[in-house]
Amino acid sequence: MLRKLVLIFVSLWFCSLAVASPVDTYVFEDEVTKVRFQALTKELRCPKCQNQNLADSNSPIAADLRREVYNLLDEGKTDTEIVDFMVNRYGEFVLYRPKVNSLTYVLWFGPAVLILIGVLVVVFILRRKPQVKESQALSSEQKSQLNDILKDK
């Protein structure tokens, strides 16, 4: 019973996946090209609907660009050539993984630098902790006072 239920839920989930993305009927020569197409359309961003990749977007421009990716793959272009083709027309913006250059250093290394600063601040604070005073020996006067107090008990 439980197994059936799980099966139904899993199949329902797959249904929703199928509906969520636009359906293109591209026929690929081989499995490798298909995988490359899927990877490229996931990596490239739709210029119109800015928080979606080409694979996800239903907008006409995304459909055009998917077709263009398909055609370029068909022409035997390499992945880098296809990415450059898009960047030359739509700018670095279309890359979900921007190239590392002087414009994107902050983007790539900013988080690491912030963590480093955090670690340094923590180290700095821990080191600055007031030193524990060494226990000092009691003077003879204090000793006799202490003895007096203890005797009372």
Added chain:
Amino acid sequence: MNKLIRFIPLILFIALGVVLYRGLSLNPQALPSALIGKKMPEYQLTQLKDESRVLTPADLKGKIVLINVWATWCPTCKYEHPYLLDVAKDPRVVLYGLNYKDERAAALEWLTHYKDPYVYSIFDEAGTLGLDLGVYGAPETFVLDHHGVIRKRFAGAIDTRVWQREFLPLITELEAERAKGI
């Protein structure tokens, strides 16, 4: 020194506030064109009104050339159209159209009905030139200088305000450049 350190969080907070406040007034939809500073891409497309006439970039004549990407399926183009008729009267610029992913008959009817502000329109049915220009919607307007180099791409409708804010300063700048012989 210790007192100064106490103010660091406040300073960081103010700096973050400034950055985020600036972000409020930025338009994330405005994309810089990848073609700024480049020549017009090559193309061989027919003229909208004359199927037998094949156009190339050499047919874009003018000291300052405007290329307006339009289509009959684009509502914003309809809004923009009256202003384009005004722009066409400006003697400093020459206005061309790029009819983008449209049908010839519908486009011709549009021009008859709303008047034709363009010297001519390039008929880009498949959107190939649009793709090479990095067009991602319509309307878009490109500005070319007297060397045929793309200097600006404006995405969205042109109206009086946009024309004054986005285009007039550039036109003045381009005229000054030409006068200096740059």
